[in-house]
Amino acid sequence: MNWTQKPWAAARLPTHSRLLGLSAMAMLCCAGTASADDDFAWTASRLQQEKASFAQRQQTVLADRYDMTDRPATGATMSRGKPLQDGVRVKLPRGVTWERLAMLSPAEIKASNLWPAGFLPLPHPHHEVGGMVFPRVVIAETLRQTERDLTRFDLDFDLPDYFLPEFPPPLYLTTRSDLGDVSQGKLVTLANFNALFKDILNPKQLEGLRLLLTPFPQQQFNATDDRRSLKAHTGVACLDCHANGHTDAATHTSGDVRPNEYRHRIGTPSLRGVNIQRLFGSQRALKSVEDFTEFEQRGAYFDGTPADAARKGTNILERGSQVHFMAEFQALLDFPPAPKLDLFGKLLVAKATESELRGQALFFGKGQCASCHTPPYYTDSLMHNLKTERFFQESTVNGRTASADGPIKTLVLRGIKDSPPYLHDDRLMTLADTVEFFNLVLELKLIQQEKQDLVAFLRTL
Ligand code: HEC
Ligand code: HEC
Incomplete structure (x- = not known):
C-alpha cells in the first residue's frame, strides 16, 4: 500500500513527515494492522x-523578526475603541539604523544581507502543513454561541491578540448608514443573525447572510479521517474568517502556488467595501464577488x-439562488466612518491636525503613495509588483522560501x-512598519518627522 493514499496523509506529508521525524517506513509498518479509527x-x-x-519554532522566528511587546498607541484606536x-x-539587522539603510541601494542591501527579516514573507504558523487557523478569541466565541469548535489539534494561531483587529468588529451597512454599527457589539452567527437583521435587511439579503454564516466541510474541518479537528466536523462558514463582514485575522496558505515552500501565508482580508473593488484575491484577480464566492467553496x-x-x-x-444572494449581502x-475625510477622501482642513495634513501632502507628493492608492478609497484596483526580491537572497525559513512575491493587488487603505497585521501575508504588525517598508521599497529617503506624519495620515483613513 502506498502510504500517501492513507486517508489522513495530507498532500504535503513528505516534507512534514521528515520534519516530524516520522518515516514513511514507520507509517507503513503500523498501517497494515490498525483500523481507520486507530x-x-x-x-x-x-x-x-x-x-x-x-x-516554538514559529515563536523563535517572530521574536527574531519583531518587537512583539504590547505597546498601545495613545489616542489612536480602531473603530470600536481597541487601541x-x-x-x-x-x-533592524545589527549595526544599522533605518536612516542608514535608506541610504543604501537595493543591490547594496542585498549584497550586505541587510534587508530586515521582518520584511521577508512570513511563514504560516506551521508552513509545511498549512491550512486554515483561527485566533483563540474567534474559537472561544464561536464555540460559546454555536457549539462548533474551530480548534485544530495540530496547531494554534501564532500572533498575540493585541496585534489583531478588534473582535468582534463593528458592521456597517451601505443601505443603513444612519444606524452606524449594526452588530450591537456581537459576533454575528447563525445563532443571532435573524434577531439582529430581520428588520433591516430584505429577505434576499437575509438569506445571503444566512448562507455566509452556514458551515460547510473544508480541508481541515470535515467528517472524514483526513481532518484536523478531534471530532468529526460540520465545517467552516465564510464569516468564521470574515467575521462580521470584516476580518478576524484567521490565516491560511494560498491555494494557487506550488510547491508548498513558495505558497504565501495569507491573512483574511476585510470584505468591507468589496462593492468598490474590481479585483478579488491578492493574486487570483477574479473579476466579481460572485466568482470569488463560488470559487472559495469549490476549491x-x-x-x-x-x-x-x-x-x-x-x-x-x-x-442564481445562492451565490447572488451571498454576493448581494x-x-x-x-x-467604517472616517469623520475627518471629505467627499473626495481628502482631509477636512478644519478637522485635521497639522501632522495629519503634512502626512497627506507626503502621501500625494514625495511619498508617491497615491500613484497606486488613489482616493477616495485608496486603491487603483490594479496589481503591482513591488519587486522586494531586489533586496534579498532567496532563503528558506520554517518551510517558507522567501522569494519574489510577484504582482499583488493594491490593497485598499480606506x-x-x-x-492589522499588514500586507497580504500579515508580515507587518503596525502602520509604522508599513511606512518603513515603503520607504525602502520606493527608495524615498523620508526623515523621521515625515514618517510620523504619514502614519498619522493613514490612521485617519
Ligand atoms: C479560512 C478563512 C476563510 C474563509 C472560511 C473564507 N474566506 Fe474569503 N478570504 C480568505 C482569504 C485568506 C482571502 C484572500 C485570498 C487571496 O488573497 O488570495 C479571502 C478573500 C475573499 C474575497 C476577496 C476579497 C478581496 O479583497 O480580494 C472574497 C469576496 C471572499 N473571500 C469571500 C468569501 C466567501 C463568500 C466565503 C464563503 C464561501 C469565504 N470568503 C470564506 C479567507 C477566508
Ligand atoms: C507601486 C504601487 C504602490 C505604491 C507606490 C505604494 N503602495 Fe502601498 N501597497 C501596494 C501593494 C501592491 C500592496 C499590497 C502588498 C502586499 O500585500 O504584499 C500595498 C499595501 C499597502 C499597505 C498594507 C495594506 C493592508 O491591507 O495590509 C499599506 C498600509 C500601504 N500599502 C501604504 C502605502 C504607503 C504609505 C505608500 C507610500 C509611502 C504606499 N503604500 C505606496 C502598492 C503600492
Whole structure:
C-alpha cells in the first residue's frame, strides 16, 4: 500500500513527515494492522505531541523578526475603541539604523544581507502543513454561541491578540448608514443573525447572510479521517474568517502556488467595501464577488485540490439562488466612518491636525503613495509588483522560501487602521512598519518627522 493514499496523509506529508521525524517506513509498518479509527487516533496523538515544537519554532522566528511587546498607541484606536499598536516593530539587522539603510541601494542591501527579516514573507504558523487557523478569541466565541469548535489539534494561531483587529468588529451597512454599527457589539452567527437583521435587511439579503454564516466541510474541518479537528466536523462558514463582514485575522496558505515552500501565508482580508473593488484575491484577480464566492467553496477551502473537495463533501452553490444572494449581502458591507475625510477622501482642513495634513501632502507628493492608492478609497484596483526580491537572497525559513512575491493587488487603505497585521501575508504588525517598508521599497529617503506624519495620515483613513 502506498502510504500517501492513507486517508489522513495530507498532500504535503513528505516534507512534514521528515520534519516530524516520522518515516514513511514507520507509517507503513503500523498501517497494515490498525483500523481507520486507530489510524486517526494515532495521527492525532502524534501531531499533538509534535505541536509544541513547531509552535516554538514559529515563536523563535517572530521574536527574531519583531518587537512583539504590547505597546498601545495613545489616542489612536480602531473603530470600536481597541487601541492601535504603536511604533516600528520590525527589528533592524545589527549595526544599522533605518536612516542608514535608506541610504543604501537595493543591490547594496542585498549584497550586505541587510534587508530586515521582518520584511521577508512570513511563514504560516506551521508552513509545511498549512491550512486554515483561527485566533483563540474567534474559537472561544464561536464555540460559546454555536457549539462548533474551530480548534485544530495540530496547531494554534501564532500572533498575540493585541496585534489583531478588534473582535468582534463593528458592521456597517451601505443601505443603513444612519444606524452606524449594526452588530450591537456581537459576533454575528447563525445563532443571532435573524434577531439582529430581520428588520433591516430584505429577505434576499437575509438569506445571503444566512448562507455566509452556514458551515460547510473544508480541508481541515470535515467528517472524514483526513481532518484536523478531534471530532468529526460540520465545517467552516465564510464569516468564521470574515467575521462580521470584516476580518478576524484567521490565516491560511494560498491555494494557487506550488510547491508548498513558495505558497504565501495569507491573512483574511476585510470584505468591507468589496462593492468598490474590481479585483478579488491578492493574486487570483477574479473579476466579481460572485466568482470569488463560488470559487472559495469549490476549491480554495480545499487548498486548490478539487479531488479533496469531492471526497470531503464540497458544497456546490447554485448561482442564481445562492451565490447572488451571498454576493448581494457582501456588497452591502461598508467601510467604517472616517469623520475627518471629505467627499473626495481628502482631509477636512478644519478637522485635521497639522501632522495629519503634512502626512497627506507626503502621501500625494514625495511619498508617491497615491500613484497606486488613489482616493477616495485608496486603491487603483490594479496589481503591482513591488519587486522586494531586489533586496534579498532567496532563503528558506520554517518551510517558507522567501522569494519574489510577484504582482499583488493594491490593497485598499480606506479603514486601514482596523485591519492589522499588514500586507497580504500579515508580515507587518503596525502602520509604522508599513511606512518603513515603503520607504525602502520606493527608495524615498523620508526623515523621521515625515514618517510620523504619514502614519498619522493613514490612521485617519
Ligand atoms: C479560512 C478563512 C476563510 C474563509 C472560511 C473564507 N474566506 Fe474569503 N478570504 C480568505 C482569504 C485568506 C482571502 C484572500 C485570498 C487571496 O488573497 O488570495 C479571502 C478573500 C475573499 C474575497 C476577496 C476579497 C478581496 O479583497 O480580494 C472574497 C469576496 C471572499 N473571500 C469571500 C468569501 C466567501 C463568500 C466565503 C464563503 C464561501 C469565504 N470568503 C470564506 C479567507 C477566508
Ligand atoms: C507601486 C504601487 C504602490 C505604491 C507606490 C505604494 N503602495 Fe502601498 N501597497 C501596494 C501593494 C501592491 C500592496 C499590497 C502588498 C502586499 O500585500 O504584499 C500595498 C499595501 C499597502 C499597505 C498594507 C495594506 C493592508 O491591507 O495590509 C499599506 C498600509 C500601504 N500599502 C501604504 C502605502 C504607503 C504609505 C505608500 C507610500 C509611502 C504606499 N503604500 C505606496 C502598492 C503600492
